[in-house]
Amino acid sequence: MTYGIFLSCIISYILGSYPTAYFIIRMFERKNIFESGDKNMGGTNGLIISKSYKIFFLIGLVDILKSFFAAVTSYYIIKDFWLAALLSGIFSTLGHNYSVFKNFKGGKGASTNAGTFFFINPSMMVLFLLSIMVLSLSNKKLNFTNNEFVESIYRMILFLTLTSLFFPDFFIHALVLQSLSVLKYATEGQFSKKILEF
Numbered sequence: 001m002t003y004g005i006f007l008s009c010i011i012s013y014i015l016g017s018y019p020t021a022y023f024i025i026r027m028f029e030r031k032n033i034f035e036s037g038d039k040n041m042g043g044t045n046g047l048i049i050s051k052s053y054k055i056f057f058l059i060g061l062v063d064i065l066k067s068f069f070a071a072v073t074s075y076y077i078i079k080d081f082w083l084a085a086l087l088s089g090i091f092s093t094l095g096h097n098y099s100v101f102k103n104f105k106g107g108k109g110a111s112t113n114a115g116t117f118f119f120i121n122p123s124m125m126v127l128f129l130l131s132i133m134v135l136s137l138s139n140k141k142l143n144f145t146n147n148e149f150v151e152s153i154y155r156m157i158l159f160l161t162l163t164s165l166f167f168p169d170f171f172i173h174a175l176v177l178q179s180l181s182v183l184k185y186a187t188e189g190q191f192s193k194k195i196l197e198f
Contacts, residue, residue: 001078005087008074012088015070016095016112019102020062021046028055034105040188041099042107060111064125067092067115075119086173089116093180108152109181116177124167128174131159149185156182 021041025033029050033041037048043063047056070092075084089112096112098104110132118125135155138144145151156178163174 004078005083008077008084008087009091011073011077012067012070012091013095014100015066015073016092017099017101017106018062018066018095019099019106020066021059021107022102024055024059024062025049028052034102040107041102041105043111060114063096063107063111064115064118067096067112068119071116071119082169085116085120085170086176088119089113089173089177090180092116093177097180097184108184109177113177113181116173120170120173121167124163124170124174127162127166128159131155131162134158149182152182152185 019041021043022033025031025036025046029036031049033039033045033049037045039045043056043059046059047053050056067089071085071088074088075081078084078087092115093109093112095106097106097109099106114125114128117128132155135151135158139151145154159178160171160174163171167174
C-alpha cells in the first residue's frame with residue numbers, strides 16, 4: 001500500500017507537469033508563453049496570447065485530461081477511490097503549478113482541479129466551472145475587485161459552499177485543491193498589495 005501511494009503520487013506529479021499551454025502556444029503562435037501575456041503557463045494566458053477560444057479550450061481540455069488520467073491511474077494502483085482522488089488531485093495540481101519540465105514554473109491549477117472533480121463526479125466539475133463563471137461574470141458586472149487573488153478566494157468560498165451541500169464526502173478534496181490554487185495566486189506578484197485590497 002505504501003509503495004502504491006508513493007507510485008501514485010509520482011505518476012500524478014509527472015502527468016500534471018506536462019506543460020500543455022507551453023507546447024500549444026509554441027506550436028500555434030510560435031511564442032514562448034513565459035515571455036508573453038501574463039507570463040503564466042495556463043489556459044487564460046493562452047487566450048491572452050492567441051486571442052483564440054479554440055486554443056483556450058484545447059489547453060483546458062488537455063489539462064483536465066492529464067489530471068483525470070492521473071486519478072484513474074492512482075485508483076488502479078491503490079484501489080481506494082477517496083484516497084486516489086485526493087492524492088492524484090494534490091500531486092497533479094502541484095505538477096501543473098510547479099512543472100518539473102519547466103524549472104518549476106506553471107499555471108494556477110484550475111483545469112487540473114477540474115479533472116480531479118470530473119473523476120469524482122462529472123457534476124462536481126460542472127459546479128466548479130459554474131463557480132468560476134459566476135464569479136468572473138459577477139466581477140465584470142459589479143467590479144468588486146480587480147485582483148485575481150481576491151477573486152480566487154471568493155471563488156473558493158462559493159465552490160466550498162456548493163460542495164458541502166452536494167458532495168460533502170469530498171469537501172476535503174475541494175478544500176485542499178482550491179487552497180493550492182489560491183496559494184499560487186498569493187505567491188505571484190505583490191502579496192502585501194493583494195491583502196490590502198480586501
